[in-house]
Amino acid sequence: MEVQFTNAWQKMIEKLQSWLDSLVVNIPNIIIAIIVFIVALVAAKYIRKLALRLLERTKLQHSMKNLISKIVSMIVVLMGLFLILGILDLGKALNTILAGAGVVGLAVGLALQGALANTYAGIVLSYIKHIKFGDWIETSDFEGEVINIDLRAVTLKQPDNNLVYIPNKLVVESPIKNFSTTAQSRVILECGVGYESDLRAVRELVVQTISSSFEAVSNKEDVIFLYKEFGDNSINFETRFWINSTSAIEVARAKTKAIIEIKEAFDKNGINIPFPIRTLHFPEKVSVSTDS
Structure with missing residues (x-):
């Protein structure tokens, strides 16, 4: 038993000595590999900044510029790693890593289909x-x-x-x-007036009110006024006009302003904006019971 233990111990010592000898022999290569790795990291950092400066001259969006610069820096780092593996004489390990990376990449791709779709x-x-x-x-x-x-x-x-x-x-x-592809946005406003109203006067009043309330409306011809239907309680119309804005918020504000201005104009000119009402018709002879 002691002999077997001694032999095993001796083999382990010999193996460690061989590893130590290999380490000592490869110290210059290891130092060079560390220097190459540091240089690759520094070069990747400056090359990324240089790529960003060059891409600033293009019309690509900011996110795409960042993506391209990151890819360029990663390529520089990978080239440094491949060079390090060659310096350390680890060509066989490189082949093994590449083969394993293919299998791992396939598994990761299947697991991250949603994320990859969003990336693309x-x-x-x-x-x-x-x-x-x-x-x-x-x-x-x-x-x-x-x-x-x-x-x-x-x-x-x-x-x-x-x-x-x-x-x-x-x-x-x-x-x-x-909403930002054009310099202007159209405001569409719907309303209704009573059946007793003078429709020509209503049209003239609405067009005049809109044209005098918004700078983008240079003349009355810029306002489109259309009667749409005979409604249950009113004659409904629609008016359309442009404003100098590409924001939906500004469109909503312009619509609010138009509603206020039109309502004030209608009130001053005695034009009624009717609301739904219900009329009840009773028979001529109605008996009312007073029994409790």
């Missing part, structure tokens, strides 16, 4: 010109200002100042209404 959609959104920072959009039943586009989600600031994070995949697959 984020890259697509970074390229298209229909959405950019500062735009006011409506998509997936949410509306607000685009304040960020990254590889996971589009961030909208809603009118109530709350933030909504919409996955990129939903934004790409859903219809997008962009």
